Amino acid sequence: MSISKIFIVAKKEMMGIIKTKSQMLVGLFFALWFSVMTAPVIKTVEESVVFDTYNNLMFYFVLMLGIFTAFIFSPKVFFNEKREGNIETLLCTPLSLRQIWSGKVVGVTIVAYLIALLAAVLMTIIANIFSTSMLLPSPAIFLHIVLVVPAFIAVAVGLLGFGHLLLGMRENQIINISIFIVIFFALSLTKNVIGVGFAVSWIEVGVLLMVAVLLLALISYLTRYLSKERIVTTIA
Amino acid sequence: MIEVQNVTKKFNGKTILNGINFHVHKGEVFGFLGPNGAGKTTTLRIILGLLDPTSGEAHVFREYLGSNNELRRKVGILLENDGLYDGLSAYKNLDYYAQLYNVPDREEKIKNLLDFAGLTKRKGDKVGTFSKGMKRKLGLARAMIHDPDVLLLDEPSSGLDPEAQRMVRDLILHLAKEKRTIFLNSHDLDEVQKICSKIAILHRGTMQAYDRVENLRNKFSNPVFEITLTDAANAKNAFDLLQSLDYVSDCKLYGLGITATLKEENYSNILNELVGNGIKVEEAKKLAKSLEDVYLDVVKGE
Numbered sequence: 001m002s003i004s005k006i007f008i009v010a011k012k013e014m015m016g017i018i019k020t021k022s023q024m025l026v027g028l029f030f031a032l033w034f035s036v037m038t039a040p041v042i043k044t045v046e047e048s049v050v051f052d053t054y055n056n057l058m059f060y061f062v063l064m065l066g067i068f069t070a071f072i073f074s075p076k077v078f079f080n081e082k083r084e085g086n087i088e089t090l091l092c093t094p095l096s097l098r099q100i101w102s103g104k105v106v107g108v109t110i111v112a113y114l115i116a117l118l119a120a121v122l123m124t125i126i127a128n129i130f131s132t133s134m135l136l137p138s139p140a141i142f143l144h145i146v147l148v149v150p151a152f153i154a155v156a157v158g159l160l161g162f163g164h165l166l167l168g169m170r171e172n173q174i175i176n177i178s179i180f181i182v183i184f185f186a187l188s189l190t191k192n193v194i195g196v197g198f199a200v201s202w203i204e205v206g207v208l209l210m211v212a213v214l215l216l217a218l219i220s221y222l223t224r225y226l227s228k229e230r231i232v233t234t235i236a
Numbered sequence: 237m238i239e240v241q242n243v244t245k246k247f248n249g250k251t252i253l254n255g256i257n258f259h260v261h262k263g264e265v266f267g268f269l270g271p272n273g274a275g276k277t278t279t280l281r282i283i284l285g286l287l288d289p290t291s292g293e294a295h296v297f298r299e300y301l302g303s304n305n306e307l308r309r310k311v312g313i314l315l316e317n318d319g320l321y322d323g324l325s326a327y328k329n330l331d332y333y334a335q336l337y338n339v340p341d342r343e344e345k346i347k348n349l350l351d352f353a354g355l356t357k358r359k360g361d362k363v364g365t366f367s368k369g370m371k372r373k374l375g376l377a378r379a380m381i382h383d384p385d386v387l388l389l390d391e392p393s394s395g396l397d398p399e400a401q402r403m404v405r406d407l408i409l410h411l412a413k414e415k416r417t418i419f420l421n422s423h424d425l426d427e428v429q430k431i432c433s434k435i436a437i438l439h440r441g442t443m444q445a446y447d448r449v450e451n452l453r454n455k456f457s458n459p460v461f462e463i464t465l466t467d468a469a470n471a472k473n474a475f476d477l478l479q480s481l482d483y484v485s486d487c488k489l490y491g492l493g494i495t496a497t498l499k500e501e502n503y504s505n506i507l508n509e510l511v512g513n514g515i516k517v518e519e520a521k522k523l524a525k526s527l528e529d530v531y532l533d534v535v536k537g538e
Contacts, residue, residue: 094305094308228287
């Protein structure tokens with residue numbers, strides 16, 4: 001599989017997302033809004049558990065926000081391209097279907113990950129405002145943000161992209177709305193799901209990383225079931 | 237170059253294409269005609285490897301395009317959708333495809349194609365601001381970005397105003413002069429007549445005709461003879477006489493003129509009959525059948 005071809009597609013998709021102001025504003029707004037709404041929980045907990053609470057927040061929130069942002073960006077890259085019919089032309093270029101899919105996944109993942117990182121920074125700044133001690137991610141959380149978060153974003157984008165290419169327009173619209181509600185609800189629950197007295201360790205991060213890698217492999221395998229015929233016949 | 241052998245395509249048990257056969261040779265401009273829903277786009281998609289035939293084979297350069305990524309470098313396509321991104325400029329659109337096809341000296345190539353499409357002054361503008369005609373021309377430029385040997389074009393001038401249609405037609409003729417093989421999907425008979433050397437007519441998924449345009453005219457069209465008489469009385473007598481001849485299948489009188497459709501080419505006999513009966517003929521000529529006549533004959537005669 002030619003990596004350079006994948007990056008040509010990825011670069012085009014990245015630039016496409018970044019230049020679509022409405023989409024970027026939505027992504028940035030949610031990063032800011034959820035950070036502002038969630039981080040102040042720090043001031044409500046006892047000093048002894050502030051560090052663990054902050055790390056738990058980072059563990060859950062950055063991951064969920066990354067997936068949510070990926071969900072916002074994916075339809076433009078997969079669904080719109082299919083709806084507008086450009087995917088047919090792309091399928092007639094020297095790229096394989098898997099290269100096209102991979103390029104799009106990489107492109108969306110990079111932008112969604114950058115926004116998740118921005119949210120992590122914002123969260124840290126706001127948490128420090130409400131804390132008497134300096135708060136920074138633990139090494140395990142740092143690894144989580146550097147490896148697990150982008151891996152899960154890629155899993156989410158890959159799965160969404162697979163669905164968009166595989167399913168018809170109506171099914172996709174129904175699935176999009178359902179996923180939006182689920183992820184939005186999950187993000188809103190951030191404050192409530194962070195259990196006090198529980199500290200994220202290397203084990204949780206390692207398990208999640210393994211799960212992400214397995215899911216990526218599974219989705220990559222699933223793309224074998226995508227066919228040009230399936231895509232073309234579900235355009236309209 | 238393009239070989240379609242006994243291709244049948246069924247969707248949900250419904251036959252869309254039924255045993256299609258044709259060859260397009262190198263340097264040929266081939267017109268694939270048919271009314272909407274005849275199966276033209278399905279055939280094109282099968283050739284491109286976007287759809288798999290239920291039975292039969294479709295090859296380009298003797299290979300199946302769908303599974304041969306490298307072979308697709310030799311083929312340029314313009315489908316119903318122009319394959320352009322509204323959010324990108326004309327230049328960026330061409331640049332994206334040039335990168336995908338790994339085009340050498342792509343800056344120079346893009347410059348030439350923008351000139352060719354008459355869009356140099358708009359190269360920095362987003363394609364979303366272009367008219368349909370401009371998009372179509374840019375789409376054609378995109379299809380040629382990698383200098384393909386074979387071009388497959390689906391209704392290239394569909395929805396364009398007459399001026400833009402002419403420009404697209406000139407572009408295709410220019411490409412034909414460069415000995416590129418062109419497959420043209422169209423229901424625009426005038427366009428096909430002016431551009432194509434060979435055509436196939438598809439109707440309800442079945443090939444109704446496949447030959448050179450001149451051969452089809454001869455094969456499917458009954459000869460038509462037009463005469464102009466000197467006065468109304470002559471015209472009436474000539475009309476009555478022609479109607480009585482068994483080798484005249486149809487006859488129409490309008491003013492001093494008559495058009496007679498013959499069952500077989502028998503022009504000299506007609507003139508002898510008219511003159512022999514004392515009818516004064518001012519002018520007589522054979523009418524050339526247009527492709528439209530052939531097309532209607534073929535489709536109606538199915």
